[in-house]
Amino acid sequence: CQEAVQSAAVCRGASDGSAAGAELGFRKGAQRIRSEEAQHDPALPPWFASYDPGAAKSILNNGRTCRVVFDDTFDRSVLRGGPIQGAYRLRQLHFHWGSSDDHGSEHVVDGVKYAAELHMVHWNPKHGNFAPALKQRDGVAIVGVFLKVGKTLKREMKRILEEMESIKTKGKETPFLHFDPSILFPKSRDYWTYEGSFTTPPCEECVTWILLREPIVVSPDQMAKLRSLSMNTENEPFHPLVDNWRPQQPLKGRVVRASFK
Ligand SMILES: CCOC(=O)CCc1ccc(S(N)(=O)=O)cc1
Numbered sequence: 001c002q003e004a005v006q007s008a009a010v011c012r013g014a015s016d017g018s019a020a021g022a023e024l025g026f027r028k029g030a031q032r033i034r035s036e037e038a039q040h041d042p043a044l045p046p047w048f049a050s051y052d053p054g055a056a057k058s059i060l061n062n063g064r065t066c067r068v069v070f071d072d073t074f075d076r077s078v079l080r081g082g083p084i085q086g087a088y089r090l091r092q093l094h095f096h097w098g099s100s101d102d103h104g105s106e107h108v109v110d111g112v113k114y115a116a117e118l119h120m121v122h123w124n125p126k127h128g129n130f131a132p133a134l135k136q137r138d139g140v141a142i143v144g145v146f147l148k149v150g151k152t153l154k155r156e157m158k159r160i161l162e163e164m165e166s167i168k169t170k171g172k173e174t175p176f177l178h179f180d181p182s183i184l185f186p187k188s189r190d191y192w193t194y195e196g197s198f199t200t201p202p203c204e205e206c207v208t209w210i211l212l213r214e215p216i217v218v219s220p221d222q223m224a225k226l227r228s229l230s231m232n233t234e235n236e237p238f239h240p241l242v243d244n245w246r247p248q249q250p251l252k253g254r255v256v257r258a259s260f261k
């Protein structure tokens with residue numbers, strides 16, 4: 001399951017988007033956001049991330065993305081506020097990216113596809129563990145951050161990208177310690193939020209999406225580093241790890257709220 005390279009199995013909503021769709025997959029897949037249709041909700045509070053750098057454990061290539069894994073055995077690195085109630089624990093972060101700078105993000109805003117998208121996956125400890133949280137409508141909260149390519153580099157991405165050499169092929173994992181991923185956030189805390197699902201199987205409809213409006217800027221060389229990963233194991237023929245994003249699904253009447261006017 002998890003963040004799979006683009007394939008036929010896309011998380012689709014119910015075909016007719018009917019009210020029943022809410023039960024039949026109406027929440028599935030990443031969405032096309034139309035900013036003029038998003039409803040500003042003045043009651044939406046700011047969100048806060050308080051992450052312990054000591055919670056960072058390792059970075060890995062699972063053949064579908066590169067992922068940083070965090071200790072989530074207690075409320076050590078948590079997300080609070082915004083559309084969620086209580087503190088959700090940070091479990092992992094990963095990326096989706098394209099084979100060129102003009103595409104790669106899983107969400108599309110007003111028709112704009114970004115070069116990449118960072119997902120920071122948190123789960124609600126009131127459900128005891130990550131697995132049971134996947135079955136709950138308030139089980140998971142994912143902060144999505146767009147990456148666009150510009151002239152400047154995102155120096156806060158350097159440590160992650162320096163590890164690409166050591167996780168070049170599928171199955172490679174290496175320790176990744178003392179890292180606070182909140183340094184990756186853009187300046188603005190403005191966000192869109194909607195109730196959705198994972199963008200890849202198991203497509204559980206358990207996700208509160210918190211999609212940041214402001215992209216972070218990375219350099220062409222930094223994007224090239226991400227694209228230097230391979231889908232294959234070290235004993236298999238080379239297959240570049242690119243285009244590990246999923247086509248967006250129509251909103252079908254889903255309400256997207258904005259924290260900003
Ligand atoms: C059965 C275990 O299921 C999982 O671990 C879910 C993994 C998973 C986590 C996050 C995402 S994403 N791209 O929507 O941020 C997709 C899949």
Ligand SMILES: [Zn+2]
Pocket residue numbers: 003094095096119199
């Ligand atoms: Zn993802």
